[in-house]
Amino acid sequence: MGMFYRRKVLLSLLQLFGDELEKIRLQKLLFLFTQRQTKKEYDFVPYKFGCFSFSANADLTAMARQGLINETQTSFVRQDNVNYLQELNAEDVDRLQTIKATFGNVGCNELIRYTYLHYPYWAINSTIADSLLTASEKNVVLQCKPKSQKTILFTIGYEGISLEEYLNRLIVNDVNVLVDVRCNPLSMKYGFSKNQLQRNCESLGIRYAHFPEVGIRTDQRQNLNGQDDYDKLFARYTVMTLPQTHTAQYAILDLLATHRRIALTCFEVNINQCHRKHLAEAIARLSTFDYDMRHI
Numbered sequence: 001m002g003m004f005y006r007r008k009v010l011l012s013l014l015q016l017f018g019d020e021l022e023k024i025r026l027q028k029l030l031f032l033f034t035q036r037q038t039k040k041e042y043d044f045v046p047y048k049f050g051c052f053s054f055s056a057n058a059d060l061t062a063m064a065r066q067g068l069i070n071e072t073q074t075s076f077v078r079q080d081n082v083n084y085l086q087e088l089n090a091e092d093v094d095r096l097q098t099i100k101a102t103f104g105n106v107g108c109n110e111l112i113r114y115t116y117l118h119y120p121y122w123a124i125n126s127t128i129a130d131s132l133l134t135a136s137e138k139n140v141v142l143q144c145k146p147k148s149q150k151t152i153l154f155t156i157g158y159e160g161i162s163l164e165e166y167l168n169r170l171i172v173n174d175v176n177v178l179v180d181v182r183c184n185p186l187s188m189k190y191g192f193s194k195n196q197l198q199r200n201c202e203s204l205g206i207r208y209a210h211f212p213e214v215g216i217r218t219d220q221r222q223n224l225n226g227q228d229d230y231d232k233l234f235a236r237y238t239v240m241t242l243p244q245t246h247t248a249q250y251a252i253l254d255l256l257a258t259h260r261r262i263a264l265t266c267f268e269v270n271i272n273q274c275h276r277k278h279l280a281e282a283i284a285r286l287s288t289f290d291y292d293m294r295h296i
Contacts, residue, residue, distance in 0.1 A: 020078070021076060036099075049112065054191060064076070113133070116132060117137060146172050152173075153284065157268045161269075171204065171206075181265065182215045184212070211251070
């Protein structure tokens with residue numbers, strides 16, 4: 001199996017910048033590159049130093065384990081002499097060369113400041129914005145921070161989207177608590193197993209909670225070939241599981257009342273093929289529920 005194209009982009013970026021880049025600078029340059037792509041190789045979240053891709057960082061760490069690059073405390077250094085630029089399409093080569101020509105001599109702090117000024121949403125969680133921006137510039141960033149006082153029970157699936165796109169949906173909807181309702185919170189998809197998901201959510205100020213008892217066991221989810229199969233599964237879930245999990249449902253409702261904006265999460269993108277719909281509706285039927293519900 002050949003190397004992922006997106007990893008060739010990372011190696012080409014290192015190649016263009018003399019085979020070594022500071023970690024923060026690499027993230028900012030990669031972000032600026034992806035902003036020029038129609039279909040982005042990586043998505044980003046607003047992190048403590050601005051735009052950051054967990055997925056790109058995971059790829060870099062994986063390549064370090066493979067010996068393709070060397071990871072120091074502050075930098076990534078390319079180890080081989082392959083010309084990865086030759087393996088990219090012409091449009092991406094042009095984009096990378098434009099990035100090099102435009103930002104090749106720009107210092108790290110100046111580069112961070114540039115991204116904050118031109119893409120202020122990605123600076124909303126920055127811990128260093130005060131030292132890089134004027135008061136009026138910082139105010140522009142603050143205006144980008146989603147804020148709502150309305151209490152809403154959200155639901156969200158992660159099928160078909162990147163970890164970063166998923167996290168951004170939580171951020172833009174000002175979700176304060178992610179409630180994992182999977183029975184078995186493991187995933188082959190990067191970032192969505194329990195420990196990773198919890199760590200990444202909490203790094204962005206989103207609390208994580210897990211209620212496995214309201215999930216559906218893997219062995220009960222076999223041979224789901226059409227909506228009729230899902231409907232039968234959820235009919236059993238409604239009769240067998242929901243009446244036995246009132247304690248968990250009230251605990252979730254307490255989280256909603258306390259934190260105002262929480263999201264039930266599972267895998268399926270189609271709400272009609274996920275038990276979180278029926279769980280959310282059961283919570284909405286509880287006597288003290290007086291809020292909105294929204295699928296995102």
